[in-house]
Amino acid sequence: AAGVIQSPRHLIKEKRETATLKCYPIPRHDTVYWYQQGPGQDPQFLISFYEKMQSDKGSIPDRFSAQQFSDYHSELNMSSLELGDSALYFCASSLSWRDGQYFGPGTRLTVL
Amino acid sequence: QKEVEQNSGPLSVPEGAIASLNCTYSDRGSQSFFWYRQYSGKSPELIMSIYSNGDKEDGRFTAQLNKASQYVSLLIRDSQPSDSATYLCAPQAVGGAGSYQLTFGKGTKLSVIP
Numbered sequence: 001a002a003g004v005i006q007s008p009r010h011l012i013k014e015k016r017e018t019a020t021l022k023c024y025p026i027p028r029h030d031t032v033y034w035y036q037q038g039p040g041q042d043p044q045f046l047i048s049f050y051e052k053m054q055s056d057k058g059s060i061p062d063r064f065s066a067q068q069f070s071d072y073h074s075e076l077n078m079s080s081l082e083l084g085d086s087a088l089y090f091c092a093s094s095l096s097w098r099d100g101q102y103f104g105p106g107t108r109l110t111v112l
Numbered sequence: 113q114k115e116v117e118q119n120s121g122p123l124s125v126p127e128g129a130i131a132s133l134n135c136t137y138s139d140r141g142s143q144s145f146f147w148y149r150q151y152s153g154k155s156p157e158l159i160m161s162i163y164s165n166g167d168k169e170d171g172r173f174t175a176q177l178n179k180a181s182q183y184v185s186l187l188i189r190d191s192q193p194s195d196s197a198t199y200l201c202a203p204q205a206v207g208g209a210g211s212y213q214l215t216f217g218k219g220t221k222l223s224v225i226p
Binding site for chain 1: 144146148153154155156157158161163200204212213214215216217218219
């Protein structure tokens with residue numbers, strides 16, 4: 001079965017640089033979620049999109065923005081990177097509230 | 113502030129035993145409840161879902177839900193070393209239009225001893 005695809009899998013950036021993370025949801029899933037997981041922490045919800053519109057916002061810094069495109073893939077744009085942004089970033093997709101959210105393999109971002 | 117409480121562990125059980133993982137949540141608006149398994153450095157994997165009070169069994173896993181007590185649990189029967197992972201409890205509530213927010217607990221680390 002198709003899964004959520006994320007790219008890149010690993011990313012190394014310098015402070016104050018920008019980064020773009022991509023997510024391709026499971027086919028026919030209409031909702032995409034972004035999470036950030038720091039070392040030893042539980043995943044923290046950042047933002048979600050339903051049918052290409054932002055539907056919810058969590059603890060996403062103002063330096064971050066995201067969008068969902070017509071083909072349902074989503075991109076998380078991160079600017080003015082800080083050391084504290086180093087984390088695993090997961091994308092998840094869902095079809096309905098009963099099905100739960102299915103997570104991609106994640107992008108490990110390291111900010112030096 | 114939505115809160116999800118889990119014992120952080122580590123919870124150690126011998127191979128073949130039953131592992132019991134517990135979770136309490138604060139948001140009475142939570143409509144569905146999920147358990148995720150996460151191996152170190154990997155993404156959360158959905159293993160169980162439950163929506164109604166009572167028990168739900170799926171293979172070696174049984175989820176139990178008591179909405180009045182705001183309590184959900186996961187039992188793993190015949191525990192295997194491959195079950196060693198962190199288990200995340202995640203109640204889900206209605207968020208914005210069309211989306212549903214998961215609130216994760218900090219997870220219980222399970223170690224199955226051969």
